[in-house]
Amino acid sequence: MKFCVLASGSKGNATWIQEGDEAILIDNGLSAKDLKARAKERGLLISKLRAVVVTHEHHDHVHGIGPLARQERLVVWATSQTVKAAGGALAKTLLKNFQVGQELTFGSLTISTIPTSHDAADPLAVVAQSKTARLGLVTDLGVVTHLVRESLKNLNALVVEFNHDLVKLIEGPYPFSVKQRVRGRMGHLSNEQGAELLTDICHPGLGQVVLGHISGTNNSPELALSAAGQALERLGHNATLLAADQRRPTPVFEL
Numbered sequence: 001m002k003f004c005v006l007a008s009g010s011k012g013n014a015t016w017i018q019e020g021d022e023a024i025l026i027d028n029g030l031s032a033k034d035l036k037a038r039a040k041e042r043g044l045l046i047s048k049l050r051a052v053v054v055t056h057e058h059h060d061h062v063h064g065i066g067p068l069a070r071q072e073r074l075v076v077w078a079t080s081q082t083v084k085a086a087g088g089a090l091a092k093t094l095l096k097n098f099q100v101g102q103e104l105t106f107g108s109l110t111i112s113t114i115p116t117s118h119d120a121a122d123p124l125a126v127v128a129q130s131k132t133a134r135l136g137l138v139t140d141l142g143v144v145t146h147l148v149r150e151s152l153k154n155l156n157a158l159v160v161e162f163n164h165d166l167v168k169l170i171e172g173p174y175p176f177s178v179k180q181r182v183r184g185r186m187g188h189l190s191n192e193q194g195a196e197l198l199t200d201i202c203h204p205g206l207g208q209v210v211l212g213h214i215s216g217t218n219n220s221p222e223l224a225l226s227a228a229g230q231a232l233e234r235l236g237h238n239a240t241l242l243a244a245d246q247r248r249p250t251p252v253f254e255l
């Protein structure tokens with residue numbers, strides 16, 4: 001399996017996952033043009049792309065799905081509540097419905113969908129499994145539920161939310177109501193909460209950790225990396241750490 005976080009953050013999210021000749025996207029908050037340019041930059045072929053799996057209807061996750069799916073004839077997998085909540089964002093695409101908790105199969109890739117606590121209609125996290133590798137992707141979480149934590153066991157790679165530094169959020173420019181939303185049970189994970197999740201699910205097979213959905217206002221890659229690094233150091237674990245970026249794709253990781 002290979003994967004690449006093409007973009008991560010409140011201005012757009014998209015992750016490419018490929019097994020053999022079949023690739024899927026988890027979300028697309030980028031314009032079709034931008035997504036194709038980023039894939040090309042990393043040597044990922046759009047002709048391999050089959051489908052988009054939608055985690056939830058927030059603008060930064062669905063904004064670019066419609067145009068891309070229509071241009072490339074991609075199947076869009078979303079729950080009926082997400083489709084409804086997305087308004088027109090998924091209209092006129094080849095839609096297929098599923099229910100959260102269901103497993104989706106794309107060639108030899110299995111995508112497990114796990115319900116999450118986030119302020120969307122029917123939000124989910126995913127775990128991608130091939131014959132030899134297991135990747136978890138959780139980037140919009142209010143709190144880490146028992147089910148999420150259990151689902152992220154035995155991963156080889158993890159893309160995990162390190163949204164905000166709590167002090168920066170509290171002292172930052174956001175209105176009080178937005179601060180409450182971000183740090184609430186249905187908002188986003190702080191560096192501290194992300195590090196706690198990482199600590200809980202860390203095991204010897206976890207080789208690659210990508211920190212995602214890092215706030216440009218209430219966090220920095222340095223603060224997020226430091227929190228995650230300290231957590232791994234305490235465990236004596238040396239997984240490779242990288243902060244995903246809003247503006248450019250990560251390297252392509254081979255698992």
Ligand SMILES: [Zn+2]
Pocket residue numbers: 009010013058060061139140213
């Ligand atoms: Zn988001």
Ligand SMILES: [Zn+2]
Pocket residue numbers: 056058118120140
């Ligand atoms: Zn969201």
